[in-house]
Amino acid sequence: MLPQTQCKRCGFEDCEAYAQAIVQEHTPINRCPPGGQEGVRRLAEISGQAEHPLDAQNGLEGVRHVAWVDERWCIGCTLCLDACPTDAIVGTHKSMHTVIEAFCTGCELCLPVCPVDCIELEVVTPDCTGWQAWSPEQAQTSLSRYRLRLERLLKDSNTTPPRTHTQAKRLHLVAQERQSNTNECKNEGNPENSQALARSPLASSLLAQALERAERVKQTKN
Numbered sequence: 001m002l003p004q005t006q007c008k009r010c011g012f013e014d015c016e017a018y019a020q021a022i023v024q025e026h027t028p029i030n031r032c033p034p035g036g037q038e039g040v041r042r043l044a045e046i047s048g049q050a051e052h053p054l055d056a057q058n059g060l061e062g063v064r065h066v067a068w069v070d071e072r073w074c075i076g077c078t079l080c081l082d083a084c085p086t087d088a089i090v091g092t093h094k095s096m097h098t099v100i101e102a103f104c105t106g107c108e109l110c111l112p113v114c115p116v117d118c119i120e121l122e123v124v125t126p127d128c129t130g131w132q133a134w135s136p137e138q139a140q141t142s143l144s145r146y147r148l149r150l151e152r153l154l155k156d157s158n159t160t161p162p163r164t165h166t167q168a169k170r171l172h173l174v175a176q177e178r179q180s181n182t183n184e185c186k187n188e189g190n191p192e193n194s195q196a197l198a199r200s201p202l203a204s205s206l207l208a209q210a211l212e213r214a215e216r217v218k219q220t221k222n
Contacts, residue, residue, distance in 0.1 A: 001042045003034045003134050004143040006085035007107035009059045014085070014146065022047055033059035034106070036130020064133035065121035066104040067111070069097050073118035080110035080119060086145040105142050 002015040010031040012018040021027035022043065029043035030052045037054055044051040054061055069080075069089070076094040081087075088104040091097030101124075110119050125133035 001035075001039065001046060002032060002139075003039065003105075003131070004139040004146065005034045005105035005107050005134075006142065006146050007034060007105065007109065009033050011058065015143075022049075028052070028055065030055045031058045033061055034064075034130070034134065036061035036132075038131040042131075061129045063123050063127075063129055064125040065106040065108070066101050066124050067099050067106070067108070067119050068101075068122055069099055070118040070120065071096050071098070073116050075116055075118075077115060079113040079115065083109045083113045085109065085149065086142055087149050088145075103141070103145060105138075 004015050006014045010018045022029055029047055029049050030040045032039050040051055074096050078093055080089050086103050086105055088100050089097055
């Protein structure tokens with residue numbers, strides 16, 4: 001029922017973490033600006049919580065945007081590649097980057113990390129907001145790409161240390177989440193939990209190695 005934009009405006013690392021908090025900790029269901037008031041209504045129907053207005057502290061419901069890179073100013077720092085949750089930005093070190101519009105969720109996570117402010121937002125649904133501006137098919141595509149990205153990061157961490165603190169933190173949270181879901185499926189036998197993906201038993205080990213390498217690199221630089 002969440003739009004899978006992975007924008008973190010709800011205060012959690014991703015949409016799945018927010019969903020788990022709603023189910024397990026009764027976290028309020030009105031903290032998702034991309035879902036808008038329609039999203040709150042949908043969550044109220046399945047969670048049993050009362051429908052309340054969207055919490056403005058997490059943001060306001062608005063039109064959907066996609067990011068685009070001003071190629072005249074891009075310096076190829078790759079920081080936006082690390083921030084994008086759906087790998088919608090392509091490029092390489094010291095080369096121009098560009099956004100694949102079809103995969104951009106409008107999460108805006110690339111904006112604050114750009115050192116030259118060369119990323120801007122373009123309105124693509126001027127007359128629609130919330131779920132009226134976003135479809136279940138787009139949400140599923142976003143979720144699939146997000147999961148593939150996490151799988152790739154975990155796999156790469158076996159040979160390549162995280163380049164940024166954000167990468168290391170994301171890997172750490174993914175490994176924790178997957179281990180938690182695996183334990184819940186085994187111990188509770190809850191039908192909802194049984195739908196979770198199988199978690200790699202090597203995830204924690206790979207992550208620990210990656211974090212150790214990242215810490216050594218940080219100490220060397222300091």
